[in-house]
Amino acid sequence: MATAPRYPDLGFRSDAEFFDNLVRPDMAAFKANPGVREGFHLATSLNHMLDWHWHTLHPGVTTKNQPAWSSMRDAMTAACPALAKIQDLCDASKHCGLDRRTVGLAGVGMHLGAGGAG
Numbered sequence: 001m002a003t004a005p006r007y008p009d010l011g012f013r014s015d016a017e018f019f020d021n022l023v024r025p026d027m028a029a030f031k032a033n034p035g036v037r038e039g040f041h042l043a044t045s046l047n048h049m050l051d052w053h054w055h056t057l058h059p060g061v062t063t064k065n066q067p068a069w070s071s072m073r074d075a076m077t078a079a080c081p082a083l084a085k086i087q088d089l090c091d092a093s094k095h096c097g098l099d100r101r102t103v104g105l106a107g108v109g110m111h112l113g114a115g116g117a118g
Contacts, residue, residue, distance in 0.1 A: 002065060005060065007059075014056045015053040023042075026044075030042045044093070050072075
């Protein structure tokens with residue numbers, strides 16, 4: 001059985017607070033200066049937003065081996081296919097290489113400022 005998550009005090013406790021304090025400022029920074037750095041920050045915030053949404057709806061329930069988590073993530077990705085590329089970008093920036101079959105992002109380069117994620 002998976003261990004229940006612990007929640008360090010980060011100054012906000014819900015998906016709405018995470019959005020207002022991190023995602024919204026990252027969106028504003030990217031709009032003001034659509035560069036690679038700002039794009040990476042925005043992508044990371046957006047990617048983490050899924051986790052924050054899950055834990056707001058399901059406090060104390062881990063995402064590990066959780067079919068409901070997978071279903072929620074898949075439904076959100078189906079509704080917004082760009083989320084898959086955002087996840088690829090975040091995973092690649094963390095791990096450098098990606099070994100899953102579903103990688104759909106070939107690269108970003110300076111395309112971030114051109115209105116595309118890949």
